[in-house]
Amino acid sequence: xxxxxxxxxxxxxxxxxxxxxxxxxxxxxxxxxxxxxxxxxxxxxxxxxxxxxxxxxxxxxxxxxxxxxxxxxxxxxxxxxxxxxxxxxxxxxxxxxxxxxxxxxxxxxxxxxxxxxxxxxxxxxxxxxxxxxxxxxxxxxxxxxxxxxxxxxxxxxxxxxxxxxxxxxxxxxxxxxxxxxxxxxxxxxxxxxxxxxxxxxxxxxxxxxxxxxxxxxxxxxxxxxxxxxxxxxxxxxxxxxxxxxxxxxxxxxxxxxxxxxxxxxxxxxxxxxxxxxxxxxxxxxxxxxxxxxxxxxxxxxxxxxxxxxxxxxxxxxxxxxxxxxxxxxxxxxxxxxxxxxxxx
Amino acid sequence: xxxxxxxxxxxxxxxxxxxxxxxxxxxxxxxxxxxxxxxxxxxxxxxxxxxxxxxxxxxxxxxxxxxxxxxxxxxxxxxxxxxxxxxxxxxxxxxxxxxxxxxxxxxxxxxxxxxxxxxxxxxxxxxxxxxxxxxxxxxxxxxxxxxxxxxxxxxxxxxxxxxxxxxxxxxxxxxxxxxxxxxxxxxxxxxxxxxxxxxxxxxxxxxxxxxxxxxxxxxxxxxxxxxxxxxxxxxxxxxxxxxxxxxxxxxxxxxxxxxxxxxxxxxxxxxxxxxxxxxxxxxxxxxxxxxxxxxxxxxxxxxxxxxxxxxxxxxxxxxxxxxxxxxxxxxxxxxxxxxxxxxx
Numbered sequence: 033x034x035x036x037x038x039x040x041x042x043x044x045x046x047x048x049x050x051x052x053x054x055x056x057x058x059x060x061x062x063x064x065x066x067x068x069x070x071x072x073x074x075x076x077x078x079x080x081x082x083x084x085x086x087x088x089x090x091x092x093x094x095x096x097x098x099x100x101x102x103x104x105x106x107x108x109x110x111x112x113x114x115x116x117x118x119x120x121x122x123x124x125x126x127x128x129x130x131x132x133x134x135x136x137x138x139x140x141x142x143x144x145x146x147x148x149x150x151x152x153x154x155x156x157x158x159x160x161x162x163x164x165x166x167x168x169x170x171x172x173x174x175x176x177x178x179x180x181x182x183x184x185x186x187x188x189x190x191x192x193x194x195x196x197x198x199x200x201x202x203x204x205x206x207x208x209x210x211x212x213x214x215x216x217x218x219x220x221x222x223x224x225x226x227x228x229x230x231x232x233x234x235x236x237x238x239x240x241x242x243x244x245x246x247x248x249x250x251x252x253x254x255x256x257x258x259x260x261x262x263x264x265x266x267x268x269x270x271x272x273x274x275x276x277x278x279x280x281x282x283x284x285x286x287x288x289x290x291x292x293x294x295x296x297x298x299x300x301x302x303x304x305x306x307x308x309x310x311x312x313x314x315x316x317x318x319x320x321x322x323x324x325x326x327x328x329x330x331x332x333x334x335x336x337x338x339x340x341x342x343x344x345x346x347x348x349x350x351x352x353x354x355x356x357x358x359x360x361x362x363x364x365x366x367x368x369x370x371x372x373x374x375x376x
Numbered sequence: 377x378x379x380x381x382x383x384x385x386x387x388x389x390x391x392x393x394x395x396x397x398x399x400x401x402x403x404x405x406x407x408x409x410x411x412x413x414x415x416x417x418x419x420x421x422x423x424x425x426x427x428x429x430x431x432x433x434x435x436x437x438x439x440x441x442x443x444x445x446x447x448x449x450x451x452x453x454x455x456x457x458x459x460x461x462x463x464x465x466x467x468x469x470x471x472x473x474x475x476x477x478x479x480x481x482x483x484x485x486x487x488x489x490x491x492x493x494x495x496x497x498x499x500x501x502x503x504x505x506x507x508x509x510x511x512x513x514x515x516x517x518x519x520x521x522x523x524x525x526x527x528x529x530x531x532x533x534x535x536x537x538x539x540x541x542x543x544x545x546x547x548x549x550x551x552x553x554x555x556x557x558x559x560x561x562x563x564x565x566x567x568x569x570x571x572x573x574x575x576x577x578x579x580x581x582x583x584x585x586x587x588x589x590x591x592x593x594x595x596x597x598x599x600x601x602x603x604x605x606x607x608x609x610x611x612x613x614x615x616x617x618x619x620x621x622x623x624x625x626x627x628x629x630x631x632x633x634x635x636x637x638x639x640x641x642x643x644x645x646x647x648x649x650x651x652x653x654x655x656x657x658x659x660x661x662x663x664x665x666x667x668x669x670x671x672x673x674x675x676x677x678x679x680x681x682x683x684x685x686x687x688x689x690x691x692x693x694x695x696x697x698x699x700x701x702x703x704x705x706x707x708x709x710x711x712x713x714x715x716x717x718x719x720x
Contacts, residue, residue, distance in 0.1 A: 054677040219667070219675070221565060221589035227668075227676040235677045242681040245565035245667055246591040247623025251688040254625065279591025281598065282630060289629055323563070323589055324571075326670045331563070332571040333398040333579045337586040344595040 035190040035233060038077060038085055040155060043096050045089045047077050050191055054232035065094035065110055072117040075223065079192020080266040080302060081161050084123030087114040088154040091131045095150050103143050107135065119314045120275055120343050122267040122304040127157055161194035164299045165201040167357035170209075172202030172262070172297055175353070175360065178211040180259040183249065186220045186277035187229035188264025188297065198297040199262040200233065202355060207239060215241045216258065218249055220277060222322040222340065246279050253290040261287045262355075265298040272348030272365025273310030278341055284350035293352040300356045305373045310345035318342050379534040379577060382421060382429055384499060387440050389433045391421050394535055398576035409438035409454055416461040419567065423536020424610040424646060425505050428467030431458040432498040435475045439494050447487050451479065463658045464619055464687050466611040466648040471501055505538035508643045511701035512542065513549030516606070516641055519697070519704065520546070522555045524603040527593065530564045530621035531573035532608025532641065542641040543606040544577065546699060551583060559585045560602065562593055564621060566666040566684065590623050597634040605631045606699075609642040616692030616709025617654030622685055628694035637696040644700045649717045654689035662686050 036059070039046040045068055049058045060076060062068040068090045071077060077086050094110030095103075115128055131153055138149040176182070182203065186192075189200030197204060206213045215234055220226035227243055234241040244252060252258060261283055267275040274280070274296050287294040307313055320338035324330060332338075354361040354369070361368045380403070383390040389412055393402045404420060406412040412434045415421060421430050438454030439447075459472055475497055482493040520526070526547065530536075533544030541548060550557045559578055564570035571587055578585040588596060596602060605627055611619040618624070618640050631638040651657055664682035668674060676682070698705040698713075705712050 055674055218591070219565070221563070221591060224675050231680050232677045235680065240681075242683060243667060243676055244683050245622070246589065247562070247565060247626055248683060248685065248688075250626035250629060251622060251685055252683070254688070278589070278595060282591055282594035282626060285594060285630055285633055286626060323587060327673050329671050330399055331568050332587055333576045336575050336579065337584075339586060339588050339592060339596070341592065341595055344592075344598065 035195060035236065037082055037191050037193070037195055038089065038158070040089055040092070040151070040158070043093070045086070045093055047071060047086070048191070049076050050078060050229060051075055053228050062093065063097060065090050065097070066113060068093060069113045069117050078225070079187060080121035080123045080264065081193040081198065081299060082191070083118055083121050084127035084301065085158050085161055085194050087117065087124050088127040088131050088157045090114050091128065092150040092154040095147050118316060120266045120316050123301050126301045130157060158194045161299070162196050164357040165193055165196035165198060166205070168198065168297055168299065168355050169196065169201035169205030171360055172295065172355040173205035173209050173211065175295065175355070176202070176206055176211065176213070176260060180206070180211070181214045181216065181257055183216045183218070183252070183258050183261045183283065184230060185218050185226060185263050185280055185283055187225040187233070189230055189233045191229045191233055192264060198264040198299070200230065202262055202297050203239060204237065213239065215239060216244060216252060217241060218244050218246045218279070220279065221246055225277070249283055250286050253286050253292060258292050260293045260295060262295045262297055265296045265302055266343055267307065267313050268296070268298065268303045268354065268369065269307040269309050269313060270305050270366060270369060271309050272351060272354070272363070272369060274346045274348070274351060275310060275313040275315070275343045276346065278344050281344040281346045284346045288350050294350060295353055295355055296351055297355040300358055300372055303369055303373050305370065310347065313345060315344070316342045379539060379580065381426055381535050381537070381539055382433065382502070384433055384436070384495070384502070387437070389430070389437055391415060391430070392535070393420050394422060394573060395419060397572050406437065407441060409434050409441070410457060412437060413457045413461050422569070423531060424465035424467045424608065425537040425542065425643060426535070427462055427465050428471035428645065429502050429505055429538050431461065431468050432471040432475050432501045434458050435472065436494040436498040439491050462660060464610045464660050467645050470645045474501060502538045505643070506540050508701040509537055509540035509542060509545040510549070512641055512643065512699050513540065513545035515704055516546030516639065516699040517549035517553050517555065519639065519699070520550055520555065520557070520604060524550070525558045525560065525601055527560045527562070527596070527602050527605045527627065528574060529562050529570060529607050529624055529627055531569040531577070533574055533577045535573045535577055536608060542608040542643070544574065546606055546641050547583060548581065557583065559583060560588060560596060561585060562588050562590045562623070564623065565590055569621070593627055594630050597630050597636060602636050604637045604639060606639045606641055609640045609646055610687055611651065611657050612640070612642065612647045612698065612713065613651040613653050613657060614649050614710060614713060615653050616695060616698070616707065616713060618690045618692070618695060619654060619657040619659070619687045620690065622688050625688040625690045628690045632694050638694060639697055639699055640695055641699040644702055644716055647713055647717050649714065654691065657689060659688070660686040
């Protein structure tokens with residue numbers, strides 16, 4: 033498989049433009065960190081772990097190309113710009129925090145040295161993300177029996193990470209361990225990450241996949257054709273409440289009704305011990321045109337009122353287990369999440 | 377309000393082409409009954425009661441323009457063609473049954489007389505549908521308090537009927553009785569009847585309406601911003617199970633979880649006493665291109681497997697009440713539905 037979601041090359045950041053998939057595979061090169069930040073906001077790249085990697089590379093990019101005399105002020109501005117790109121995914125703040133620590137530790141060694149260390153740290157975050165996904169994939173794959181039919185939502189795959197995936201990482205690991213797996217993905221309006229990205233990614237990997245619209249999830253569960261649900265996640269609160277793509281909550285409620293296990297797959301960097309419950313997670317509201325227009329074509333009457341929350345909160349009681357690179361976390365989450373974060 | 381969903385004029389059937397709404401308001405005139413049948417299949421007109429009216433007018437149209445010498449054989453063919461248009465809505469078979477009864481009773485009076493009687497019966501079905509909707513609207517409006525926030529799905533409005541609506545009939549009747557009402561509608565993929573039709577219809581009627589995607593229903597319920605759900609319906613089984621637009625089941629499950637009343641609004645012609653449970657209702661599978669393409673533009677990888685059931689079944693235990701022109705039917709449905717159908 034060759035999915036290059038994000039790459040550092042010749043002191044530039046290269047992104048696969050996910051807005052154009054699956055129709056076109058276009059790579060964009062960023063030298064200006066403000067343009068890279070805009071690309072995150074406009075969803076050229078998306079997915080909590082991938083946003084973290086992009087922001088880390090963005091800080092290294094900003095530092096590398098600083099032109100003005102005041103190096104520190106410029107780097108500080110870079111941190112600020114990336115912190116404002118997307119509010120829900122905590123991996124963003126986690127990655128920026130790691131970059132900030134390196135900056136503080138190495139600043140005394142001079143500008144050239146700190147630039148180099150920032151690049152190295154961004155690259156480490158990139159590589160660790162893939163390693164982490166492979167680890168959590170292996171843990172997850174053990175939970176699931178051969179021949180499972182699995183529903184996933186949105187895209188928690190190679191495209192949402194540095195390159196292997198969280199929910200789709202588990203599915204890839206199942207395949208690598210010789211288990212048959214059949215995936216069902218809901219299209220995930222308004223941005224269609226399920227139809228455009230997950231279906232594309234799995235097809236490329238020759239993993240069987242079937243596409244449905246978001247409102248068919250109940251129908252599929254009624255027909256007893258699912259063994260498990262696995263989703264990625266943008267932030268886990270200290271009590272185990274999970275923020276993920278809009279519609280995740282609805283799937284979790286239906287899974288519980290139909291007694292289907294509901295798993296969340298994420299690196300421990302997604303856990304936010306400072307956030308006591310899901311109520312404390314900010315939910316990004318995006319442009320209403322994502323809902324009212326389709327590739328510029330209007331699908332609703334002009335001037336209609338619209339809601340467009342990008343995420344929702346799934347209560348921890350609906351979650352069967354959280355699959356991380358450190359192992360499977362089960363309820364009670366308040367206690368068991370703390371244990372995992374403390375040792376990280 | 378001037379929504380002319382369907383009309384008989386100069387021995388032709390005029391349909392508002394609902395596939396082009398809300399962008400364009402185009403009326404099409406049908407003289408050839410086979411083309412009208414195709415228009416039903418291709419969703420120029422849709423909605424269970426409207427399909428019934430269209431099929432009745434279609435039989436009258438077929439009979440009126442019979443060219444061949446064998447009048448009876450031609451009329452029989454007309455019945456067969458319309459019976460095959462859409463399998464889920466029972467109103468279709470109900471309307472054809474009424475036309476067949478008139479045909480049998482009046483055939484002996486000669487061709488000209490039976491043609492006239494068929495036209496009159498189709499017009500009666502049309503007019504009764506509006507009267508029925510107004511009646512059920514009044515019953516429904518009494519259930520709902522002033523200032524209610526109501527979720528509806530798909531389009532169960534003037535566009536789905538001869539001209540007033542079932543679920544939207546209740547909402548119109550609330551407004552006419554002086555009650556404030558605020559409507560939330562989910563877009564209803566893949567055909568977007570919520571975004572394209574319901575939003576358009578309510579905006580035209582100056583009833584406040586907010587559009588969401590199908591996967592935002594749980595989010596909205598979590599925020600405690602709904603007082604009731606009202607949906608239309610394509611068939612009610614004898615035990616109260618309901619077939620309606622795909623996604624209805626999911627909304628009903630969520631409504632139950634959040635203790636929000638879930639109402640079904642339909643004429644008693646939608647009740648099918650011959651169908652014991654929802655398992656006996658055929659679910660139409662439609663073309664996968666409805667899911668994979670948007671106005672011709674591909675939104676999924678080529679050759680992807682797709683499900684496209686047009687309806688799902690909501691178990692009777694999830695339904696708070698069924699609103700009909702004969703009054704509000706509450707559980708136990710097996711018993712109370714029988715009482716209503718027996719006297720019809």
